[in-house]
Amino acid sequence: MKRVFLAAIVSLLSFSSIAFAQTMPADADPALWARALKLHKQSIIVDGHNDITGPMVDADFNLGDSSVGKLQPSGDPMHTDLARLKASGMTGEFMSIYVGADTWRSGRAMVRAMELIDATNREAERHKDLIPCTTADEIRRAKKAGKICLLMGIEGGYAIDNSLYALRNFYRLGVRYMTLTHNAAHDWADAHRDIKHNGLTDFGKEVVREMNRLGMLVDISHVSEKVMMDVLDITKAPLIASHSGARGVNDHTRNVSDAVLRRLPQNGGVIMVVFYPSFLDERTNREENERTARLKPQVDALREQYKNDPAAMNKAIADLEEKNPIYVADYKRIVDHIDHIKKVAGIDHAGIGSDYDGVPFLPSPMKGTEDLALVTYEMLRRGYTDVEVRKVLGENFLRAFSQAEKVAGNRRISADGSLVKFKK
Numbered sequence: 001m002k003r004v005f006l007a008a009i010v011s012l013l014s015f016s017s018i019a020f021a022q023t024m025p026a027d028a029d030p031a032l033w034a035r036a037l038k039l040h041k042q043s044i045i046v047d048g049h050n051d052i053t054g055p056m057v058d059a060d061f062n063l064g065d066s067s068v069g070k071l072q073p074s075g076d077p078m079h080t081d082l083a084r085l086k087a088s089g090m091t092g093e094f095m096s097i098y099v100g101a102d103t104w105r106s107g108r109a110m111v112r113a114m115e116l117i118d119a120t121n122r123e124a125e126r127h128k129d130l131i132p133c134t135t136a137d138e139i140r141r142a143k144k145a146g147k148i149c150l151l152m153g154i155e156g157g158y159a160i161d162n163s164l165y166a167l168r169n170f171y172r173l174g175v176r177y178m179t180l181t182h183n184a185a186h187d188w189a190d191a192h193r194d195i196k197h198n199g200l201t202d203f204g205k206e207v208v209r210e211m212n213r214l215g216m217l218v219d220i221s222h223v224s225e226k227v228m229m230d231v232l233d234i235t236k237a238p239l240i241a242s243h244s245g246a247r248g249v250n251d252h253t254r255n256v257s258d259a260v261l262r263r264l265p266q267n268g269g270v271i272m273v274v275f276y277p278s279f280l281d282e283r284t285n286r287e288e289n290e291r292t293a294r295l296k297p298q299v300d301a302l303r304e305q306y307k308n309d310p311a312a313m314n315k316a317i318a319d320l321e322e323k324n325p326i327y328v329a330d331y332k333r334i335v336d337h338i339d340h341i342k343k344v345a346g347i348d349h350a351g352i353g354s355d356y357d358g359v360p361f362l363p364s365p366m367k368g369t370e371d372l373a374l375v376t377y378e379m380l381r382r383g384y385t386d387v388e389v390r391k392v393l394g395e396n397f398l399r400a401f402s403q404a405e406k407v408a409g410n411r412r413i414s415a416d417g418s419l420v421k422f423k424k
């Protein structure tokens, strides 16, 4: 009880003492900026991917505390807390239930997923402005009630440990999408840079069908191009890419090709554009890779020097990188990807999938969740209509999510937890 009470006080204090001014672009037209902020505030905004769940488990981070200027245990900067989420105008944030291949190899994949799910629910219990959501309708209702939905998506199919029983239980726990892999292939699907099966195995196809039956969205971020095509061949429901860009703008394996984009009108899916500058921009990616290789001896030495003091290690590495700056693409590059998806697939197939707290830096001058309105501004500046902007910010996702719910229909799990049989 005491802990809950203290948390409530802390969250109250953070609301009253921290006011985030949205960063107006230096060259902005003030009238258009005002229009952008107004539209942004009115819109339902759903972000496909947020990794703040890691610090919530690993550092017991409470969303009521300020994350401004702080580093994660991994050394990456923090982008999210409750005050920043409120300033961002967010309606639905997908909290990532991220399980990497190393965790899978250590045998802790499912336990790790359980920890992240618990941490997400705990935050929703702690803070009156946050609520757990599992349906498109709940997201719409949350907007009316002025609340922020916490949704959950599993990142990396490792978490189900090759078990459809586990998959169904994750659905029961509220998980509403699953990214089929992370960066390494596993027993039933290939990853974007790790090919073992030439796509989905027979069991992998079974996983996709079961996800359709449950109403869990299939997420094609991180998977190989062949897996994307296999999913498109099988799925009866729209797919999502929870945090990917377009290869037509930056030819990176984490992005989605035009061949996949061209199949989206038929499928109804949404590519939720990632904010990581190295996925968005070829030059940033190249300079980041070059810097990583160049500084490796120094970083290794710092890791050795500070091996018993992770905080000092993180700071020393961050300082070293700051002294070796690279070109960082700005927020307009996000909209280049949205533009490309609009051109190839249509405006109905673009969304937002930041990867906040899962990336080492954001497009300039973004500092965290609070700067989301820059994307809205840039879309308006390029002549997007209000309806188009709303589609990208959240309506496209809601349409795809509702459609996945309809496909599941009366085949989903009944209220008492038993499986409802397929209708012939």
Ligand SMILES: [Zn+2]
Pocket: 155, 221, 222, 243, 358
């Ligand atoms: Zn990811």
